[in-house]
Amino acid sequence: MDQPSVQLSHRIQGVAGSAIRALFKHSARPDVISFAGGNPGSFALPDQQMASLAQQLLKDQGKVLLQYGQTEGYAPLLDLLPGYIADALGAQVSRENLLITTGSMQGLDLLLKVLTNPGDVVLTESPVFLGALQAMHLFQTKVVPVPCDEDGMDMEALERLMQQHKPKLLYTIPTFQNPTGHTLSLGRRQHVAHLAARYGVVVAEDDPYHQLRYDGSPLPTIKTFDTEGWVVLLGSFSKIISPGLRVGFMAGPPALLERCGVCKQCSDVHTANLNQALVAAFLQQGLLAPHVHSLCQRYGSRRDAMLDALAGVGGISHYTRPQGGLFVFAELAPGLKAEPLFHHALQQGVAFVPGEHFYAEGGHTNTLRLNFSNADEDTISRGIGILAQCLNGLQ
Ligand SMILES: Cc1ncc(COP(=O)(O)O)c(C=O)c1O
Structure with missing residues (x-):
């Protein structure tokens, strides 16, 4: 239940909740192709290795670790x-x-x-x-x-x-x-x-x-x-x-x-x-070196799929070509804005983050961040294809 009389600190008053966390709610829908988050792909999480390490650690050092x-x-x-x-x-x-x-x-x-x-x-x-x-x-x-x-x-x-x-x-x-x-x-x-x-x-x-x-x-x-x-x-x-x-x-x-x-x-x-x-x-x-090696192979191929798919998209005037990491940042052609594109694309089942949230000074409403670690290559090209259609509709 809300407590309307609570006096919040000055510190918290000006701070909005993360726009990205709010977007996650939509992008977590199973029917949505999400380029929104910054999460590792689920294949990248070493759950089975961790399960056996945890069991061993708790057996050997449980009293210390707990x-x-x-x-x-x-x-x-x-x-x-x-x-x-x-x-x-x-x-x-x-x-x-x-x-x-x-x-x-x-x-x-x-x-x-x-x-x-x-x-x-x-x-x-x-x-x-x-x-x-x-x-x-x-x-x-x-x-x-x-x-x-x-x-x-x-x-x-x-x-x-x-x-x-x-x-x-x-x-x-x-x-x-x-x-x-x-x-x-x-x-x-x-x-x-x-x-x-x-x-x-x-x-x-x-x-x-x-x-x-x-x-x-x-x-x-x-x-x-x-x-x-x-x-x-x-x-x-x-x-x-x-x-x-x-x-x-x-x-x-x-x-x-x-x-x-x-x-x-x-x-x-x-x-x-x-x-x-x-x-x-x-x-x-x-275990880390082979794990990172396999992540780089999988993510590198996903990065390539995203760059290939973006190559033919009308309405995007510029995009970055990172040598690593999880993100491509794109700029829409003059006159186009990322926020309406976001809502339109979400209806069609694709999510991304409008770039203006990343600027302390605001503005830059024609930019967007695209994550490539959470979808496989085919899904990436399908998702960018949907984005391209949405952009066509906005022009
Ligand atoms: C630049 C940067 N720093 C820190 C973090 C969060 O890192 P951690 O999970 O270690 O707090 C992120 C996550 O997206 C990030 O992009």
Whole structure:
């Protein structure tokens, strides 16, 4: 029952629920071809492997795993993470530079909590992951967008904005960005680390898609170029093992992580022991590398199917060609808008996310995000075909 007299905090009043979560309700209908979410495909979730790992873990260490744990993380996972981060993400971090988080979203939440006061400026790519925008709004920060091109953030604009606003934080998704699929070039990665140190800005480097690369060569993280401790790498096992386990990590300077740990104690005490132990066992038993390999093959083929299908669509003036990740971002021809297309397409059984939700500054009503991880190749071409017909009808 509603309680109309409850006085909500200023903090929550301006924050709308995720538009994407609302869209999920429609796109979860079994008759809908959904390009809307950012979920791994269901084939990608290693349920059977996890079932046997969980059984073994509970038999061997049940009394430990079912007890409270330590805030910084489950020790065997903390032991494994430096090796994993070096191999998979190319950054050298040691155990005391780590805090295990309940998904990488918690890493951003903790950084915002520790670093920002209401009104402080946070710089971020534009467009950007809606969940990150919501977190920034929840902390009443002033979100200032950094213009981007196909190689990520514009470095001159970034430096100018750092000089002008003296931001507390720069939030970036450098690899296969959500929602554009763009990747920050090597030179710009080095430059971001340099600018962060020069202007004293903490960088939250959110890199959950790093290993989902289908073409080209891996790039080192921004963290790799961080000699002074300004970059905090936010890692996640959501897109490569399971989002439901909610296991991620922060890699950054110990003093900052210690403060984040205090905030984590006050929110969830620690990330679930059993979930951390499952991830540790998955890594320990060498299951992750073959799993990621097979994900890249399947997702790469789905990405190709989407790009092939988009090639002939009238009414779409531009779309990105990501080398990895889960998303293509498209722009409609002048005069066309994504919102009416969304409603029309949903009636015909196709869902996507109108792109304007990803822009802090609003506008860009002719853009849309298309996810390709949740439908097979035939379904993708059928769905884009339906979208093309809907676009025809709107022109
Ligand atoms: C850029 C980005 N960061 C973080 C997340 C959420 O990650 P986690 O499940 O680890 O909290 C997502 C999920 O869509 C994302 O796209």
